[in-house]
Amino acid sequence: MAMSLNHFSIRSLDLDACERFYCGLLGLTKGPRPPFPFPGLWLYAGDTGEWANAVIHIIGIDRNDPEGLKRYLGDRDESSLHGTGAVDHVAFFTTGLAQMLATLREHGIEGRERTVPLLGLHQVFVDDPNGVVVELNFPAHEKTALAA
Numbered sequence: 001m002a003m004s005l006n007h008f009s010i011r012s013l014d015l016d017a018c019e020r021f022y023c024g025l026l027g028l029t030k031g032p033r034p035p036f037p038f039p040g041l042w043l044y045a046g047d048t049g050e051w052a053n054a055v056i057h058i059i060g061i062d063r064n065d066p067e068g069l070k071r072y073l074g075d076r077d078e079s080s081l082h083g084t085g086a087v088d089h090v091a092f093f094t095t096g097l098a099q100m101l102a103t104l105r106e107h108g109i110e111g112r113e114r115t116v117p118l119l120g121l122h123q124v125f126v127d128d129p130n131g132v133v134v135e136l137n138f139p140a141h142e143k144t145a146l147a148a
Contacts, residue, residue, distance in 0.1 A: 007057050008057070008090050009056070012059065012060060042054040042056075111126050117140065121138065121139070
């Protein structure tokens with residue numbers, strides 16, 4: 001069996017904050033989404049015409065009409081919707097470290113940086129509006145170039 005990660009989903013009470021973070025800060029694009037019986041966003045890395053590029057599904061919670069979501073995916077207590085729970089973090093390979101660090105500074109976000117020499121990666125960890133830890137993996141040579 002061949003397998004690859006398709007997407008991850010986050011339940012959120014604040015779709016706007018998620019869109020600002022993932023699109024405005026990380027550069028994903030809001031794109032088409034099936035007409036599910038609950039609000040949400042599909043965020044794409046690449047062509048929004050290809051559903052497989054929807055790498056993050058934000059599942060909105062409509063407090064005025066929660067039944068569609070409850071019937072489709074099941075109920076969750078709102079107190080469980082902060083942080084990553086048993087999942088420690090989600091990660092993306094990316095490029096453009098200098099620009100990302102500048103963008104984080106502009107937004108007053110302090111990323112947590114690490115370099116993994118054996119893998120040739122420079123990692124930047126940030127928390128999304130729901131407390132989900134997002135790891136951005138850049139080629140380590142980009143960090144070296146910044147230090148020069």
